[in-house]
Amino acid sequence: MKGLRWRDGLVLIALALYAGPFCWQALTSLRPDGELLPLTHLLPARLTLAHYHVVFGQSLMPRALVNSLGVALLSTLLAVSLGALAAYALARLPVPGGRLILLGMIAATAFPQIATVSPLYLLLRALGLRDTWLALILANGSFALPLVIWLLAGFIREIPRALEEAAAVDGAGRMAALRWVVLPLVAPGMASAALLAFLFSWNEFLFAYTFTATEASRTVPVALALFPGVFEVPWGDIAAASLLASLPPILIVIAFQRYLVRGLLAGALRE
């Protein structure tokens, strides 16, 4: 019985520490400018939507949201489609040096972005891809690809070979087996991998900051980091923009929590 009390307390503290900053940022986004600095009272005298007006009407955020959404979806598509094929090959087919390639994939997930950003910058500049969606799609997609391959290879290995063998008995070739047997079964795993890839691309900052220049391709994290202020930093507007930037992750966590956790754990646990 005593155990319950300290656990309750712990959960309350964890809840407070983790919900607190969100709530505070939400409150800040509704707090009128005059009450932001200096902070005299926890609760503002009145609420205002002025910051959201600024964010939607005057800032780059709406455009940045479109950019981020497009880049994230397309780079996820790239990573998952190429990754699924490669994962199947590595998991099921005899590839000389396959184990080495897989280990290489795992090593590639540890690549620091700062090491590849300078050659990529020169490469994209040479290809004339600066400030385009394609640059970020390629950069983010290729960065997420090793993780996707590794995850999916693990998921595919979990599917009993018997099923594919049964399909082979029925006369289906490898590709057909892949399409009708394996893919449907690994679909939840693909969902997890896709979610992780999407989140990575949505949250990605270093490449986006370096390869984009104008609102043509600026993504949400960059727009947030470069939020303009004339004299002083517009904390209320930034808070509103931050909440907008958090919407897709919030939606993903609410709607796809199970898949997300599965993807997270699969990368670390081996059942």
Add this chain to the structure above:
Amino acid sequence: MARRPARPRLGFGLGWLTSGLLLLALLGGCGERVAPDAPVTLVFKHAKILGPADPVPGLLRRFEALHPGVRVRSEALTWSSDEQHQFYVINLEGGSPPFDVMMLDVIWVPEFARAGWILDLTPFVPPAERDAHFASAIEPAMQDGRLWALPWFMNVGLLYYRRDLLAKYGLAPPDTYAALVDQVRRIRAGEGDPRLDGYLWQGKQYEGGMVNVLEAFWANGTRLLDDGGRPFPEPDRARESLAFLRGLIESGVSPGWVTAADEELTRRPFGDGRAIFLRSWPYALDLFELPDSPVRGKVGVAALPRLPHGSVGAASTGGAHLAVSARTRHRTLAVDLVRFLTSETAQRAMTEGAALRPSRPALYHDATLVARDPSLVALLGLMEKGHPRPITPYYLMLSTTLQPEFSAVLVGRKSPAQAIRDATAQVDHLQRVIGR
């Protein structure tokens, strides 16, 4: 065949995904395609002009009236100087920049000229027009004897002081920093107000911080680089300057937060009456004289004091220049725009409308302008005494490399001697990279 219950869902989902992606691709593809509604459209990139009224739109309309069939589209830059620079570098490096005329911080002009991004204006600008501007404004715009940009407005570092407080204790604006420190002590002891700060300046790790350090060097009769480009020709004097700045914070003459302060963070407390001295640019004066300003009528302007080995008024000049993109398709018109905006009429309009000071000495004697703003006369002398920052295409590289070293001294993490040693090593490496 195995049952495939997942397939319809998968196909359905894929269908939505594809349509959604197509829609997004279309949206994303739609860039800002402004059809030129005139035969020629010039794009003018500049930072937002601070001050009571923005004179730029009016000037642009006047230019359009003088050049029928030409439209000038004005596009604002982000506010931070670093971001403006990054924007320019990214756009100019990549090929065809989408603008014709640009406003540049004076320190970028040698860099942009060396990089081949701006047009050589020498064939277009007669020497008389060039000489009508301050020499210290033209000097950074010249490279290899060619002119690369025209000055648009001018800045110089000033010492602001509370006339009322100094008068109360029978003090005149200090000539030396030792006198300044002494005056701060006396006034604070007399006022007995713990919230009254002494001397505010910009010590944050950014270009403005570098300006303050350079001014401290010049005030002590030394420089950052000698004529051959070697750093710290008189290291002892440089050490004294750095030790002096750090000493201001340690002794409490300046509050600790100046090491994180920029122009605005220091202007406000002084404008609220909470400081005795402030080092800043001329723009602040207009804001102090606004009707609702607590220090209206109480602010005086003087030359920066000196340290033992230097002279009074060793302030940094600054300001913005206008240049033409080397890749512009409308050379003559763009140059015309630059010459128009830097002409005497335009600069007069800018001085009247905004908190900007002209780069033409003649305007500082202009009767109407002086009647409106008597401080112009004093400013003229200060502008002429001011120094430009080191004129080299590699200035920004130099500055961003050295800022952390000086900042470390200001916050007390490094001794001045150590910082100078480390800074010298950094500069040596930089020069190896550049190829000197």
Add this chain to the structure above:
Amino acid sequence: MSDRRLAWALLAPALAVLGGLTVYPALWVVWLSLQYRVPVFGISRWAGLEHYAFLIVDSRFWNAVSVTFAFTAASVALECAIGLAIAVGLRGQHRGRRTALALLLLAWALPSVVTAKMFEWLYHPAGGLVNFLLGGRPINWLGDPALALPALIVADVWRATPFVALLCYARLLTIPPDLYEAAEVDGAAGLQAFARITWPLVRPILLVALLFRTLDALRAFDIMFVLTGGGPAGTTESLTVYAYRALFQTLQIGFGSAIGVVVFALVMAVAIVYLWVIDRAERAA
């Protein structure tokens, strides 16, 4: 089509993308680090090991190394300790567990720029909640050289602890409750049960989490760059931030690449250790 040909056909696109955008740049960056390269001024010539020779005597480099190590060690230690505590706490809890888990996951899923801006506001000397709760003291968390790094570490720990907590929690779920009941019967409870049952079973997963987090902390960029920018006076300038500034502020592609290669080598050394651990676990499975 033979299995082998099919395998290569399926692998080719992925390998092409990775080859061109990951492997090739990884080799190219080493090549760049041996050059004097400033594209803006057209400087491009051989430097040999000069950049590395300079780094050895560069005080700013060693400062960055110590910041990187301090940040990594402190963050990872705190994340593992707090993460494990949260997992253990949630394991036996029913009330509020789902909400707590969702909130934890959300904190992990947020863009780090959002987290950085959130904490920057919380730490604001005049408008921040932290100072308000401390009684209105104007502590300049991000501007004080002594406080900036701890403040940064707190922000990163907040963001990354959920990862460790979730991993440990998932592993704890697989421990059958009868083990604990049996231990209680034997007279061991609370801490003893933890030491004898929980710890040995959760240790492997904690090790994995530790390795993941170490790799991430060594590579950390977003939160540092946006929250403090490496300041004040370089007290939060990690190797990554130093490299980025050298590359894109001073536009020295050669020198910046050299620092990038150092980060690369460091991270890969840790990654090799982690590969070895994973490989050993896979063989045992």
